[in-house]
Amino acid sequence: AQKITQTQPGMFVQEKEAVTLDCTYDTSDPSYGLFWYKQPSSGEMIFLIYQGSYDQQNATEGRYSLNFQKARKSANLVISASQLGDSAMYFCASSGSARQLTFGSGTQLTVLP
Amino acid sequence: DTEVTQTPKHLVMGMTNKKSLKCEQHMGHRAMYWYKQKAKKPPELMFVYSYEKLSINESVPSRFSPECPNSSLLNLHLHALQPEDSALYLCASSSGVGTAKDTQYFGPGTRLTVL
Numbered sequence: 001a002q003k004i005t006q007t008q009p010g011m012f013v014q015e016k017e018a019v020t021l022d023c024t025y026d027t028s029d030p031s032y033g034l035f036w037y038k039q040p041s042s043g044e045m046i047f048l049i050y051q052g053s054y055d056q057q058n059a060t061e062g063r064y065s066l067n068f069q070k071a072r073k074s075a076n077l078v079i080s081a082s083q084l085g086d087s088a089m090y091f092c093a094s095s096g097s098a099r100q101l102t103f104g105s106g107t108q109l110t111v112l113p
Numbered sequence: 114d115t116e117v118t119q120t121p122k123h124l125v126m127g128m129t130n131k132k133s134l135k136c137e138q139h140m141g142h143r144a145m146y147w148y149k150q151k152a153k154k155p156p157e158l159m160f161v162y163s164y165e166k167l168s169i170n171e172s173v174p175s176r177f178s179p180e181c182p183n184s185s186l187l188n189l190h191l192h193a194l195q196p197e198d199s200a201l202y203l204c205a206s207s208s209g210v211g212t213a214k215d216t217q218y219f220g221p222g223t224r225l226t227v228l
Binding site for chain 2: 042106
């Protein structure tokens with residue numbers, strides 16, 4: 001069984017600043033994946049970034065980076081140079097040997113002008 | 114542009130109606146998923162199809178009936194729904210390799226309201 005915990009229900013950040021969204025996970029699978037998705041108010045779940053449990057380097061995709069600390073079981077998302085369009089709900093999710101994603105409760109990010 | 118499409122975008126139906134949600138993916142994926150999402154909550158998995166066969170049914174009521182006519186299409190047939198079934202219904206697809214790395218890509222969703 002897997003569990004994802006996102007402890008920040010809501011976050012605010014000033015435009016052009018960086019922000020970190022927290023995610024901790026718990027899993028018994030030796031091999032697992034960690035994902036971040038963005039969901040704007042329109043509803044679509046947009047895949048942002050993936051980190052594999054055996055990856056040595058932290059994943060990066062443009063302004064998104066994943067701060068993966070395996071010993072702490074954390075997979076925080078860092079968004080650099082925030083933009084107004086980054087305002088959305090962000091979900092951390094994990095996958096293991098099964099095909100199913102386990103989602104956290106989400107963090108609502110608001111970027112202030 | 115998303116490569117997973119869903120129709121309709123919005124649907125309002127009465128409790129006695131029969132309707133269908135449609136999902137199509139153009140990514141060559143072999144696994145497809147239906148999720149239900151209530152406001153301010155994470156998505157909840159309903160069904161998984163792998164290579165056009167139903168592989169996971171998360172104890173969903175029989176008023177929801179999935180169908181996978183081919184590897185690109187996924188339908189969700191709705192009948193005799195309840196008002197509490199009102200939600201955003203998301204379709205997703207993945208390559209189907211069955212490893213932890215298998216990324217799911219979502220469609221834009223159908224907002225369903227049951228009156």
